[in-house]
Amino acid sequence: MSAANLRARVRAEMTEEIKRVARRHLATDGANLSLRAVARDLGMASSAVYRYFASRDELLTALIIDAYDAVGDAAEQAAAAAPTPLDKWLAACHAARDWALANPPEWALIYGSPVPGYQAPQDTVVPATRVLLLLGATLAEAHRGGLVAERSLITGGFADELVPVAASFYPDLPARVVADTLAAFFQLCGAISAELFGQLNKSIEQDRRGFFEFQMRGAANQAGLT
Amino acid sequence: MSAANLRARVRAEMTEEIKRVARRHLATDGANLSLRAVARDLGMASSAVYRYFASRDELLTALIIDAYDAVGDAAEQAAAAAPTPLDKWLAACHAARDWALANPPEWALIYGSPVPGYQAPQDTVVPATRVLLLLGATLAEAHRGGLVAERSLITGGFADELVPVAASFYPDLPARVVADTLAAFFQLCGAISAELFGQLNKSIEQDRRGFFEFQMRGAANQAGLT
DNA sequence: CCACAACGAGAGCAGTGCTCTTGCAATCTT
DNA sequence: AAGATTGCAAGAGCACTGCTCTCGTTGTGG
Numbered sequence: 001m002s003a004a005n006l007r008a009r010v011r012a013e014m015t016e017e018i019k020r021v022a023r024r025h026l027a028t029d030g031a032n033l034s035l036r037a038v039a040r041d042l043g044m045a046s047s048a049v050y051r052y053f054a055s056r057d058e059l060l061t062a063l064i065i066d067a068y069d070a071v072g073d074a075a076e077q078a079a080a081a082a083p084t085p086l087d088k089w090l091a092a093c094h095a096a097r098d099w100a101l102a103n104p105p106e107w108a109l110i111y112g113s114p115v116p117g118y119q120a121p122q123d124t125v126v127p128a129t130r131v132l133l134l135l136g137a138t139l140a141e142a143h144r145g146g147l148v149a150e151r152s153l154i155t156g157g158f159a160d161e162l163v164p165v166a167a168s169f170y171p172d173l174p175a176r177v178v179a180d181t182l183a184a185f186f187q188l189c190g191a192i193s194a195e196l197f198g199q200l201n202k203s204i205e206q207d208r209r210g211f212f213e214f215q216m217r218g219a220a221n222q223a224g225l226t
Numbered sequence: 227m228s229a230a231n232l233r234a235r236v237r238a239e240m241t242e243e244i245k246r247v248a249r250r251h252l253a254t255d256g257a258n259l260s261l262r263a264v265a266r267d268l269g270m271a272s273s274a275v276y277r278y279f280a281s282r283d284e285l286l287t288a289l290i291i292d293a294y295d296a297v298g299d300a301a302e303q304a305a306a307a308a309p310t311p312l313d314k315w316l317a318a319c320h321a322a323r324d325w326a327l328a329n330p331p332e333w334a335l336i337y338g339s340p341v342p343g344y345q346a347p348q349d350t351v352v353p354a355t356r357v358l359l360l361l362g363a364t365l366a367e368a369h370r371g372g373l374v375a376e377r378s379l380i381t382g383g384f385a386d387e388l389v390p391v392a393a394s395f396y397p398d399l400p401a402r403v404v405a406d407t408l409a410a411f412f413q414l415c416g417a418i419s420a421e422l423f424g425q426l427n428k429s430i431e432q433d434r435r436g437f438f439e440f441q442m443r444g445a446a447n448q449a450g451l452t
Numbered sequence: 453c454c455a456c457a458a459c460g461a462g463a464g465c466a467g468t469g470c471t472c473t474t475g476c477a478a479t480c481t482t
Numbered sequence: 483a484a485g486a487t488t489g490c491a492a493g494a495g496c497a498c499t500g501c502t503c504t505c506g507t508t509g510t511g512g
Contacts (some may be wrong), residue, residue, distance in 0.1 A: 030342025035500065037499095045461045045462070047501080156433050157433035162430060182437075186420040187416055190412045190416015190419065194415060197339060199411075202391070203391045204387045208384070210381075210382030214380060258468095260468065262468065273491075276470075276471085
């Protein structure tokens with residue numbers, strides 16, 4: 001049955017090869033990468049690429065899902081290797097930052113401004129939440145272990161909206177901690193994007209990692225994790 | 227001498243008109259707006275636009291500077307009308323968010339992923355720092371009034387890098403507060419971008435403003451401002 | 453063995469940023 | 483006021499883009 005697999009195998013390899021070259025082009029062209037340029041690099045006609053991806057957006061979607069999974073993998077592995085919840089927290093944050101620094105255009109693709117005219121399909125929402133869920137799981141573990149300090153209750157309607165959404169993942173987590181998880185995740189994204197997109201242009205050159213950890217310790221502290 | 231002003235006046239109006247139409251196109255096309263489409267909307271040849279902006283990037287730069295100034299104005303005015311430092315802080319944050327919600331593509335232009343191939347010229351750095359400087363000034367004022375709580379000293383080389391940069395703006399502000407100002411600014415950007423770019427897609431629908439204020443109060447609290 | 457589906461290549465369409473040339477109107481100089 | 487100069491708008495054109503269609507070819511399942 002090797003003959004039966006030939007086409008499928010070649011197709012899979014070709015798909016991966018296209019994505020690899022597209023990732024390379026992402027570095028220079030950003031979100032508006034040129035399908036023709038990718039095809040040219042592969043020595044094939046541009047129309048042939050459409051046998052593998054129905055449109056440029058579909059190729060972008062594949063890259064986006066891969067990126068979400070890559071940063072999710074990195075963060076989860078780093079967290080798994082750390083002993084305490086706070087260590088897991090910091091390890092996950094650093095892993096996300098390290099991945100972003102190693103793959104800037106892909107970070108921009110998933111956490112930067114949305115590509116104009118591109119509508120993210122449903123396939124992307126699950127991988128997109130992995131890092132957030134990891135932070136939440138870390139906080140939930142710490143909460144079960146009594147490591148999350150109590151703080152003032154939150155006021156406002158957003159807590160009532162947030163709890164039912166989080167209930168399926170962390171049934172026993174108070175609304176305040178859920179809100180802090182989401183806030184911390186946004187802070188993580190903000191810190192990495194700011195560094196990556198040049199917001200702290202010349203203010204900190206050397207110890208950017210230290211400043212990042214300062215911020216993430218602040219986020220953990222704000223959530224009550226010590 | 228009205229004749230002498232005619233050309234200059236028409237040119238200024240035309241420049242403003244081009245930017246206005248370009249801003250409108252920004253909403254649909256994002257950063258890769260079409261100069262030809264802008265020209266078409268204005269009823270002129272695409273080549274004529276090049277009399278006003280040497281390239282698409284130069285037009286983008288003009289829009290970026292305008293956007294920085296607009297959000298800076300909004301935040302400064304809001305802060306000026308507030309009594310206490312914490313009120314100023316929250317007012318500035320809400321003003322920035324309100325502006326972003328009213329002008330999403332322009333927010334994406336300045337705080338989203340950088341436009342591929344676009345190198346921000348030097349003209350943009352001063353207006354880009356206005357909101358950050360406003361947060362710093364608010365904290366500095368609170369610090370002079372003894373309203374900033376003392377916290378643990380920061381460790382790491384980033385403090386030594388940060389202080390000389392901040393010294394020209396806030397001579398008497400401790401390194402810890404400077405670091406918290408920068409962190410808070412990143413948190414502000416992260417919170418707005420996350421909301422705007424769809425990160426909290428379906429988790430909070432109604433009280434997004436409340437959740438934003440929750441985050442910004444957290445940032446202020448983290449900086450020691452109560 | 454053969455029908456069929458998958459595939460690659462090429463031409464073609466409408467659109468893009470940008471340049472160059474051409475003609476015209478406004479401004480400055482004498 | 484006449485002439486020189488400059489600013490401006492328009493059009494053609496180049497190289498590029500995403501995408502579609504058609505046409506041979508080649509691997510695959512019945």
